[in-house]
Amino acid sequence: MISVTRENFDINAVIDQIRRPDMGALVTFLGVVRDDGGIEEMELEAYEEVAVKELEAIRDEAFRKFPIGAVEIVHRIGRLRVGENILLIVVGAGHRKEAFDACEYILERIKQSVPIWKKEIRSEGERWVPGESTGDDA
Template sequence: MISITRDVIDTGAMIEAAKRPGMGALVTFCGVVRDDGGVERMELEAYEDVAVRELEAIRDTAMRDYAIESVDIVHRVGSLLVGETILLVIVGAGHRKEAFAASEYIIDRLKQTVPIWKKEFYREGERWVQGEAPGR
């Protein structure tokens, strides 16, 4: 599954759904909103059609370049509070080494190329985390 959602990500259900009989490893990465110096909430925006296509391309590259069996990526957008899940990446493989390597590749590439923007809100103000969203 590759998706951008406004809904709460059910990590447990997604991990269970990702399991396959031949997999010896499921590596998961769960990114959450953290209280980074007084953050109260975070707004996430995406150019959704392009973001999904880029996530699919990242998955396809990981499937080609690593000995893995599956990749699931769900990224949340909208308003999230501290502690809520932003991103879930699940990589399934026969063995852990390739699953970890592919997971790291996916997360690094996602941060570089997927059009998703984060804005942190504090009591004293707000700031874009990785530059301002287009059109602002």
């Protein structure tokens, strides 16, 4: 599953989608909105059609680069409060090293190239976060 959604996701349901007997490792990354010195909410916007295609391309790159068996990526958009889920990456592989390496690769590629932008909402005002697509929160 590759998804850009406004809805929250069930982490266990996503993990269960890729669980197979030949996978000895299921590595997950869960990015959440954090209170980074006064953040009340975060707004995430995306060019959704392109974001999905880029996530699919990143998944395909990971399959070519690493001996993995499955990848699931779910990225939320919309207005989110502190503590809410932003990004879930699940990688399944025969062994943990490959799964960890692939998960980290996917995360870094998402931050570099997926057209998803974030705005921090604080009591003193709002600001778009320059630079990375989803930044350090996810």
